[in-house]
Amino acid sequence: MSDFHPVIIKLALQNTLRSASNFMADLARDKPKAVLIELSGSLPMREKKRKWTEFPPEFGPKPLSIEQLEHSITQIAEAAFIEKVIFRFEAMQLGLTSAEILRKQFARLQAAGKKVIVYASQLGMASYYLASLADELVLPESAELQILGFALEQSFLKDALGRFGIEAEKVAIKEYKTAGDTLVRSHMSETDREQLSALLEGFEDHLYSEIAKARKVELETVKGWINKGISSAEVAREVGMIDRVAYEDELIGEKHVLVEEAQRFLKSNRRSLTAGRVGVITLEGAIMTGKSRRSPVPFPLIGGTFAGSESLIAAFRAAEEDDTTKAIVFYVDSGGGSALASDLIWREVARINPLKPIIAVMGQYAASGGYYVLTHAQKVLASPTTLTGSIGVVGTQLILEEFNAKYGINVDVIQRGRFARVNSSAKSLDPEERAYLERSIAEVYDRFISRVAEGRKLTKERVNELGRGRIWTGQAALEHGLVDELGDIFKGISIAKEVAKLAPDARVYNVSVPKNYKLPQVDSLETFIDSFNPLLNERLLLIHPWGVRLRV
Numbered sequence: 001m002s003d004f005h006p007v008i009i010k011l012a013l014q015n016t017l018r019s020a021s022n023f024m025a026d027l028a029r030d031k032p033k034a035v036l037i038e039l040s041g042s043l044p045m046r047e048k049k050r051k052w053t054e055f056p057p058e059f060g061p062k063p064l065s066i067e068q069l070e071h072s073i074t075q076i077a078e079a080a081f082i083e084k085v086i087f088r089f090e091a092m093q094l095g096l097t098s099a100e101i102l103r104k105q106f107a108r109l110q111a112a113g114k115k116v117i118v119y120a121s122q123l124g125m126a127s128y129y130l131a132s133l134a135d136e137l138v139l140p141e142s143a144e145l146q147i148l149g150f151a152l153e154q155s156f157l158k159d160a161l162g163r164f165g166i167e168a169e170k171v172a173i174k175e176y177k178t179a180g181d182t183l184v185r186s187h188m189s190e191t192d193r194e195q196l197s198a199l200l201e202g203f204e205d206h207l208y209s210e211i212a213k214a215r216k217v218e219l220e221t222v223k224g225w226i227n228k229g230i231s232s233a234e235v236a237r238e239v240g241m242i243d244r245v246a247y248e249d250e251l252i253g254e255k256h257v258l259v260e261e262a263q264r265f266l267k268s269n270r271r272s273l274t275a276g277r278v279g280v281i282t283l284e285g286a287i288m289t290g291k292s293r294r295s296p297v298p299f300p301l302i303g304g305t306f307a308g309s310e311s312l313i314a315a316f317r318a319a320e321e322d323d324t325t326k327a328i329v330f331y332v333d334s335g336g337g338s339a340l341a342s343d344l345i346w347r348e349v350a351r352i353n354p355l356k357p358i359i360a361v362m363g364q365y366a367a368s369g370g371y372y373v374l375t376h377a378q379k380v381l382a383s384p385t386t387l388t389g390s391i392g393v394v395g396t397q398l399i400l401e402e403f404n405a406k407y408g409i410n411v412d413v414i415q416r417g418r419f420a421r422v423n424s425s426a427k428s429l430d431p432e433e434r435a436y437l438e439r440s441i442a443e444v445y446d447r448f449i450s451r452v453a454e455g456r457k458l459t460k461e462r463v464n465e466l467g468r469g470r471i472w473t474g475q476a477a478l479e480h481g482l483v484d485e486l487g488d489i490f491k492g493i494s495i496a497k498e499v500a501k502l503a504p505d506a507r508v509y510n511v512s513v514p515k516n517y518k519l520p521q522v523d524s525l526e527t528f529i530d531s532f533n534p535l536l537n538e539r540l541l542l543i544h545p546w547g548v549r550l551r552v
């Protein structure tokens with residue numbers, strides 16, 4: 001590649017600006033010894049650019065992303081004059097995987113000799129797991145503590161739907177594939193109770209042991225704290241859950257600045273003059289055919305973020321055709337979705353990986369179709385608390401036959417073909433139609449376990465043992481060979497650079513995945529129901545159990 005490649009010229013100019021900025025940082029006086037970082041809200045993984053053309057539009061200040069936070073922490077870790085980093089937690093909506101990533105960032109600061117202090121007015125299970133690693137954990141006297149362990153709740157709608165004359169039918173492989181149970185059952189099945197109990201035990205073992213290490217107490221002590229339901233900050237201090245009870249003005253006694261203000265004191269590293277870079281492709285939400293979209297009605301089971309196969313394929317091909325993209329990080333945070341869409345995305349990963357290495361990184365979820373799509377990546381990373389696996393297939397259908405009769409809706413039919421009405425909501429499945437669906441699902445399941453066996457280098461028999469619709473934690477998935485190692489997106493990026501023989505400071509960029517925003521068009525009861533969630537239009541689903549709410 002020519003030394004005068006436009007990208008290299010751009011990098012050289014940026015390095016010149018960085019050098020000038022670093023020179024000014026060296027000249028700055030009254031450098032702070034303490035930096036304050038405010039963590040609030042949901043903390044998205046990567047910074048998202050807003051467009052005025054989006055519907056529904058987003059207003060208010062952009063939330064701090066974990067990606068931006070990691071960059072600031074890198075700068076702070078290298079700033080010798082900073083001695084303390086104070087994190088103020090404010091109404092955080094933190095998932096376990098995000099807490100895992102931020103814990104590593106706390107540890108980076110501590111390894112660089114910085115004292116990490118956390119001040120929080122509210123703490124739940126996930127935020128306490130993060131805060132427990134701090135050198136000093138401080139709460140005001142009136143702090144709200146809900147460090148109460150874990151609970152999984154699932155609502156079952158069969159009886160409620162029955163009151164309106166609506167039924168649901170489900171065909172699934174296999175016994176642990178409980179997606180759709182919320183529509184066809186009145187209570188949780190024993191197999192579902194078994195697998196969900198195992199998940200909670202996995203969370204409990206991991207978090208409690210890590211909290212015990214951080215707080216320098218026995219594991220049984222941590223279990224005792226949680227089972228006592230401690231709600232008082234003073235009691236929490238007495239038993240050793242926290243270090244100090246104080247208000248914010250009492251905590252911050254010396255000069256400090258917000259991390260945004262500290263930028264003029266912090267240096268940025270110069271980048272190596274190479275054009276090669278790593279592209280990050282993100283798959284978030286339910287997988288569906290067509291283009292990615294965000295529903296204007298983001299309610300459970302009704303709408304949200306949908307990852308369209310067309311958009312993901314376009315992103316992969318853009319990265320493939322870009323000469324400067326030497327490796328791809330495929331970040332997946334999805335509980336699955338359409339079997340067809342999952343296979344189409346899988347094909348791009350399997351096709352491109354031999355040409356440009358693909359490192360897959362799991363978010364909070366990479367289950368069912370979310371696992372299917374990444375099986376042929378060169379390496380797969382998961383968090384210990386990721387929910388993955390769910391290797392199985394399910395088909396569900398709402399039946400409006402009784403509803404139609406009850407409310408005077410008449411459905412006339414002209415049919416050609418024995419199975420032409422197999423997807424109709426106006427009638428129940430007859431035995432032959434059910435057998436047809438079972439055969440179709442068996443074919444998809446066999447394809448699924450074949451993909452996993454080939455990608456993960458396991459036998460189909462072993463994949464079937466691990467499959468059957470069962471969900472695993474990331475830690476358990478590692479032990480069973482479903483992932484290669486534990487790690488987050490930053491580790492995935494580091495591995496991608498290493499595999500592609502790029503410099504550690506090589507550029508990283510987000511490969512654009514365009515989204516469509518549209519309101520549903522409704523012209524009948526059936527299309528009204530379908531418009532709530534495009535997945536209802538899909539015949540077969542690779543999806544983890546929906547309607548299950550984890551309380552942490």
